[in-house]
Amino acid sequence: MNFLVQLTFLSPLIGGLLILGGTPARKTAIITTLIALVSALIVFLGYNRSAGGYQFLAALPLVRDWDLKFLIGIDGLSSTLLLLTSLVGIAAVWVSPTVGEGENRYYACILFIVAGAAGAFASLDLFFFYAFHELALIPTFLMIGIWGTGNRQSAAWKITIYLSIGSIILLVGLIGLYLLPPVPQRTFDIVKLQQLASSGAFSGSGSKSIYLLLLLGFGILVSLFPFHTWAPQAYASAPVPVAMLHAGVLKKFGLYGLLRVALPLMPEAARHWAWLLLILLAGNILYVGLATIAQKQLDLTLGYSSVMHMGYVFLGIASYNVIGLNGAALLMLAHGLSIAALFAMCGELRKQTGTLNYLDLGGLATNMPTLSFIFGLATFASIGLPGFANFASELLVFFGTFKNSTPGAGPNEFQIVGTIALWGVVISTVYMLRAYRAIFMGESQARWQGVRDMQAKPRWAVVLLVAALLVVGLAPRTVLDAIEPGIRLFVK
Amino acid sequence: MTFPPFCFELLVLALGILLLLMETFSGKQDRRRFAYVGIVGLGIVFLLLQASSPGPSGMASYVSDSAAIFFKKIVVLTTIVVLIMSIDYADTIRRFLAGGSGQSGLGEFFALPILTCAGMMWMSSAIDFILIFVSLELVTISFYVLVAYMRRNANSLEAGVKYLILSALSTGFTIYGITWIYGVTRQTNLTQIEQVLPGIPVENQPGLLFGALLVLVGLGFKIAAAPFQFWVPDVYQGAPTPITAFLSVGSKSVGFIVLLRVVQAFQSLPAVGNKLITAIILLAAATLLYGNLAALPQTNFKRLLAYSSIGHAGYLLIAVAGIGARDSGQAVVVYLAAYLLMTLLSFLVLVIVTAHGDGDDIVNFNGLGKRSPFLAFGLLVAMMSLAGVPLTAGFLGKFLVFKVAFETRQFFLIALGIITVGCGFYFYLKVVKAMYWQPATASVASIPVSKLSLAAIAIMVILIFVLGVFPQIALGLLP
Numbered sequence A: 001m002n003f004l005v006q007l008t009f010l011s012p013l014i015g016g017l018l019i020l021g022g023t024p025a026r027k028t029a030i031i032t033t034l035i036a037l038v039s040a041l042i043v044f045l046g047y048n049r050s051a052g053g054y055q056f057l058a059a060l061p062l063v064r065d066w067d068l069k070f071l072i073g074i075d076g077l078s079s080t081l082l083l084l085t086s087l088v089g090i091a092a093v094w095v096s097p098t099v100g101e102g103e104n105r106y107y108a109c110i111l112f113i114v115a116g117a118a119g120a121f122a123s124l125d126l127f128f129f130y131a132f133h134e135l136a137l138i139p140t141f142l143m144i145g146i147w148g149t150g151n152r153q154s155a156a157w158k159i160t161i162y163l164s165i166g167s168i169i170l171l172v173g174l175i176g177l178y179l180l181p182p183v184p185q186r187t188f189d190i191v192k193l194q195q196l197a198s199s200g201a202f203s204g205s206g207s208k209s210i211y212l213l214l215l216l217g218f219g220i221l222v223s224l225f226p227f228h229t230w231a232p233q234a235y236a237s238a239p240v241p242v243a244m245l246h247a248g249v250l251k252k253f254g255l256y257g258l259l260r261v262a263l264p265l266m267p268e269a270a271r272h273w274a275w276l277l278l279i280l281l282a283g284n285i286l287y288v289g290l291a292t293i294a295q296k297q298l299d300l301t302l303g304y305s306s307v308m309h310m311g312y313v314f315l316g317i318a319s320y321n322v323i324g325l326n327g328a329a330l331l332m333l334a335h336g337l338s339i340a341a342l343f344a345m346c347g348e349l350r351k352q353t354g355t356l357n358y359l360d361l362g363g364l365a366t367n368m369p370t371l372s373f374i375f376g377l378a379t380f381a382s383i384g385l386p387g388f389a390n391f392a393s394e395l396l397v398f399f400g401t402f403k404n405s406t407p408g409a410g411p412n413e414f415q416i417v418g419t420i421a422l423w424g425v426v427i428s429t430v431y432m433l434r435a436y437r438a439i440f441m442g443e444s445q446a447r448w449q450g451v452r453d454m455q456a457k458p459r460w461a462v463v464l465l466v467a468a469l470l471v472v473g474l475a476p477r478t479v480l481d482a483i484e485p486g487i488r489l490f491v492k
Numbered sequence B: 001m002t003f004p005p006f007c008f009e010l011l012v013l014a015l016g017i018l019l020l021l022m023e024t025f026s027g028k029q030d031r032r033r034f035a036y037v038g039i040v041g042l043g044i045v046f047l048l049l050q051a052s053s054p055g056p057s058g059m060a061s062y063v064s065d066s067a068a069i070f071f072k073k074i075v076v077l078t079t080i081v082v083l084i085m086s087i088d089y090a091d092t093i094r095r096f097l098a099g100g101s102g103q104s105g106l107g108e109f110f111a112l113p114i115l116t117c118a119g120m121m122w123m124s125s126a127i128d129f130i131l132i133f134v135s136l137e138l139v140t141i142s143f144y145v146l147v148a149y150m151r152r153n154a155n156s157l158e159a160g161v162k163y164l165i166l167s168a169l170s171t172g173f174t175i176y177g178i179t180w181i182y183g184v185t186r187q188t189n190l191t192q193i194e195q196v197l198p199g200i201p202v203e204n205q206p207g208l209l210f211g212a213l214l215v216l217v218g219l220g221f222k223i224a225a226a227p228f229q230f231w232v233p234d235v236y237q238g239a240p241t242p243i244t245a246f247l248s249v250g251s252k253s254v255g256f257i258v259l260l261r262v263v264q265a266f267q268s269l270p271a272v273g274n275k276l277i278t279a280i281i282l283l284a285a286a287t288l289l290y291g292n293l294a295a296l297p298q299t300n301f302k303r304l305l306a307y308s309s310i311g312h313a314g315y316l317l318i319a320v321a322g323i324g325a326r327d328s329g330q331a332v333v334v335y336l337a338a339y340l341l342m343t344l345l346s347f348l349v350l351v352i353v354t355a356h357g358d359g360d361d362i363v364n365f366n367g368l369g370k371r372s373p374f375l376a377f378g379l380l381v382a383m384m385s386l387a388g389v390p391l392t393a394g395f396l397g398k399f400l401v402f403k404v405a406f407e408t409r410q411f412f413l414i415a416l417g418i419i420t421v422g423c424g425f426y427f428y429l430k431v432v433k434a435m436y437w438q439p440a441t442a443s444v445a446s447i448p449v450s451k452l453s454l455a456a457i458a459i460m461v462i463l464i465f466v467l468g469v470f471p472q473i474a475l476g477l478l479p
Helices: A002-021 A025-046 A076-095 A103-122 A126-135 A137-147 A152-179 A190-198 A206-221 A230-237 A240-250 A252-265 A267-272 A274-293 A298-319 A322-353 A369-383 A389-403 A413-440 A456-474 A477-488 B007-025 B032-051 B066-095 B106-125 B129-147 B154-185 B190-199 B202-223 B231-238 B241-266 B270-295 B301-321 B328-355 B373-387 B393-407 B411-436 B451-469 B471-476
Strands: A055-063 A068-074
Touching: A002 A025, A002 A055, A002 A068, A002 A076, A002 A103, A025 A076, A025 A103, A055 B471, A068 A076, A068 A103, A068 A126, A068 A190, A076 A103, A076 A240, A076 A252, A076 A322, A076 A456, A076 A477, A103 A126, A103 A137, A103 A240, A103 A252, A126 A137, A126 A152, A126 A190, A126 A252, A137 A152, A137 A240, A137 B411, A152 A206, A152 A230, A152 A252, A152 B393, A152 B411, A190 A252, A206 A252, A206 A267, A206 A274, A230 A240, A230 A298, A240 A252, A240 A298, A240 A322, A252 A267, A252 A298, A252 A322, A267 A274, A274 A298, A274 A413, A298 A322, A298 A389, A298 A413, A322 A369, A322 A389, A322 A456, A322 A477, A369 A389, A369 A413, A369 A456, A389 A413, A389 A456, A456 A477, B007 B032, B007 B106, B032 B066, B032 B106, B066 B106, B066 B241, B066 B328, B066 B451, B106 B129, B106 B241, B129 B154, B129 B241, B154 B190, B154 B202, B154 B231, B190 B241, B202 B241, B202 B270, B202 B301, B231 B241, B231 B301, B241 B270, B241 B301, B241 B328, B270 B301, B270 B411, B301 B328, B301 B393, B301 B411, B328 B373, B328 B393, B328 B451, B328 B471, B373 B393, B373 B411, B373 B451, B393 B411, B393 B451, B393 B471, B451 B471
Parallel strands: none
Antiparallel strands: A055 A068
């Protein structure tokens, strides 16, 4: 079974290399992402939930002096995210349009991004956990720069510089974390680090500043307010598969890092800095939420909305209790699926109508019935209507937030920010429904004569994502049962 | 197996002289064959080095410890790649040389780097200021000739003059510093100096510090540390490209090993040693900032690499400043090995592209991704590694440097490092942008690459990834 975990990132990686070597691009990409999806599914179902902990471990020792090894393994959280990665991965390959020249580079880059994300989620070693994620940076840069739309060059620079600075801050934080225990106990092994943490190795005075570095580094990677300005423009200009993969999967790396490394190792520091995180995430929800309402183009609306929704995940993380963290983890999955589906359909709209401006669009429901129906589903998912995974997870996040109270002591900072965040739901309803009205409702217009409804290729990819949202939304326990034991390990 | 002292240096020297003799007696045949002789000869020396093991050398002024052997390997490998580049560059050299036969002067162009190589090998083993100075001069004087080699080219001549004057000045600083140190300690041998230092009376310590700082100035010139970096951009741009590569890798590596040995020796007297470290921290900060900020607006690829070479000297100096940490020497060595691979790879691709194009501006790389996917991929890997993307050799170097800085609590340098790494991403990716985003400007034909260069590029690309993914290989080679 161990090799199945490795297949989730090795398969796309080898696929990318094969494509560069000259195999037919699209076929290879679909086959390798399908292999990754099947392995991720088997791993997710094969994870022994009653036993909990890390499973399917496989290690290749590298530097004994540093206790550095290539350690692969999963728990409930990472197997869920691997499933997300491979689902969005295959969908992103599936919706990819016909590329004329340089088709092999196009598909190879997508596969490298998928491999980078999957590798980061499957690694249980700080070094490779970090390395895999950053490896996805260069293909992203190339793809936005070559095949992007609109102001692609500036978008590509912005995302690359922002993320590289975020990554290097993160690297410094991780090095600090590694150096915190005394020499003989130093290790890059996350499993061992978590055992060390229970003996108090990371509760020293240095841990607070190191946690801050990690929060800042991971935060930049997740577009935490006020470091979010790279995201909307980059997603708007990126080619559809990159927007899907980055907003859907890669951005979750920072949140995953907080849940996997920062919180379990330094719980005291996490509580210490909760106030800061609460202020910043209120910025994500309120400021970016209002900015989203002001957008006049679908791609920017989606870009901003994905930044805004990160606020809820941060809220769950800040609440630091089992319910809130469960909600945060589930929301990562839910948001990844819904935003990927929305970006896929956004790309389809652009291809058919040539514009994403709300003033130019309108009345498309009659011309594109399937697209408008599925887009409606994804819209409701994104708002958080019951039945979709987003609802279940946002509900958990709110429960988790309001749980942090002392009866009779008046509202504390969690309740204040929680109340603000509740209004955020209204904000997201406003901008999503406005977008839906502007695009699909109204009189059917003569100039949409030539517009065709969604074809089979993109349709199946989007249906796959929305179906997954519904399944998880109707039975959230399928995922939560896997995630929860891991969270209970470090939250009392 | 231990070899007698000087044996590798003398072998390389003999090889260089052999090439000069062949030049004299070989009539009109193609001089490029000489380069193959040189490559094979150096390859044999490399294998011998591989077989040699560290041990006592039996000489007071010469060590053959593992660091010395490692640096000798670096130098020999660099020279081999420089010779490979020189073969591709021969036409350009020929164009800027006077003389009718079309072959005259080429032989020396292949022989001189080998003599320089011998000097650098001596330098990596030297632990006596006299031997350090003599080998330094052997290196520098051959560089005077090599930098100004294209005598019909004004840029090359300008570079030669600048290098001559500033290098002579820095040599003056070094020798003056050595005399001060000798005046205080009555020793020129670094091991002896290390032993007598703790007994130096307080009133003599300022003189000692003065001498050490002067030596630092001279070495700062060699390793291109700010504020002694003024010569770098012009000389790098004007010199023949293979020589630029040689300067930026070989000259810098041996500069760093001498610096490490000197700083190490002075650690036995903390009163002076710590002040020396403070000076190095200041140098590191200035070098990091200058190299990386000044690289931002560059449009010429050779100048970009010149500033990048200054910037990397900054990261290396961070590691030297952390000499108290356990892994400081290791960090320097790994960083240099990585730097060697990625810089030589960039220069090799540069030589091939300029040999078939119009110039060495970044614009000339436009559309390379479509013209020659393999060359572009090689340069992409080099740029990723220089910028410090994980799973490449360059990342491993940066990782170790930041680790050393953290261990020695150099938080100021870490903060600077974060900013400069961000800058690095910008200016290295500028080249990537030109290759992949921009359409080709002039010619769209694929660039012919010789089999030897192809193999060299492939090997370096593989090595960059191997070192990045399996750090134990790099660490296993080390002291």
